[in-house]
Amino acid sequence: MIRVIFFDLDDTLADTSRLAEMARRNAIENMIRHGLPVDFDTAYSELMELIKEYGSNFPHHFDYLLRRLDLEYDPKIVAAGVIAYHNTKFAYLREVPGARKVLIKLRELGYRLGIITDGNPIKQWEKILRLEMDDFFEHVIISDFEGVKKPHPKIFRKALKAFKVKPEEAMMVGDRLYSDIYGAKNVGMKTVWFRYGKHYDKELEYREYADYEITKLTQLLEVLERENDSNKEVHIT
């Protein structure tokens, strides 16, 4: 019997891929408007390469972009990037379609809800609070706060402990086969792979760890019906 449902945050509840892309594009446009002496495509592809190497939470993207383009440090240009990035980010921060509707329904059905996410704790909370989603969740577990990342079992075990439930009473919903699905399955949770965003066809070598696959969050309600009816594993695709 499933009692607790855990969600990943980025590209599961918060529509993050699109937000980040729009914010980065607008940042480059504004940097060029304020004097960055390269064309859009050069700057954008350099930025994407940099993000790939340093990660999306690296706090010096725009400074390093200037270095990589062999340009002198110019705080005006960096500020232009930061401003446009933030303005756009907030403008495009939206829930994944249907997220709030599903959360309301799940609470109505008596499920207890949690979030298990990687990333900078303050930035992750910022998204949750700006989306006004915090009241749905009993516990938000952010792996960076523990010094580990998904799929490390520590983070999933900590989540189970916070809710005082056994692994088989918990279900993990996430868009990443490796960190969310493989990770949660390893500690014994039920797993639902949400095929959404840029990872919808990635990390397929971990697909066997998914008990269910859905392409819309609302399908989670059907998953739970089947799970509670039969306790049998069925793939919905």
Next chain:
Amino acid sequence: MIRVIFFDLDDTLADTSRLAEMARRNAIENMIRHGLPVDFDTAYSELMELIKEYGSNFPHHFDYLLRRLDLEYDPKIVAAGVIAYHNTKFAYLREVPGARKVLIKLRELGYRLGIITDGNPIKQWEKILRLEMDDFFEHVIISDFEGVKKPHPKIFRKALKAFKVKPEEAMMVGDRLYSDIYGAKNVGMKTVWFRYGKHYDKELEYREYADYEITKLTQLLEVLERENDSNKEVHIT
């Protein structure tokens, strides 16, 4: 003959004191709304003390506030503070009354304009760009970029060098008697103390270094008339 006019940024062109106060108050309110277990006055006075000790550009105000209140670190509460702070800051970022009007008039009269400011270069540029003031200025000199602070003469000399003018051809306008007025006078510039914001009655021991005193930015036009007519020092109050 004055050819170049330098402005300080905070509380001279950008109305920063009010902005910071409103942003901090809203940050505390939102932190309490999201679980900070102390009353507003306790939290606010602790924050003000912290800012006094660590400076307003210290990047960990809200983390340290929790520590000082003997509370456990909670990224949700810190995020609530950060969000409210930023939203409010941008909402209250305004020019000092009449600033743009005066800048337009000065350019019309043929003066060349610059900014000499302390502070984090990206944050300072952010204010200039958000206020859409950058097109008025030939050079923006930010002391932190040089590793010194006003009133260090290096920063004023660098400004003169950027414009290729002699000290007596330049005028500094600022709200701080010590950093702006004493500093600029020391390298031989004309000085106009703008009595505005929270420093309107502070650092009076440096008052003798002010060639002029004004309480509205528009009075700068009268100052320049007198300066160019007579080259005699007159105090307008």
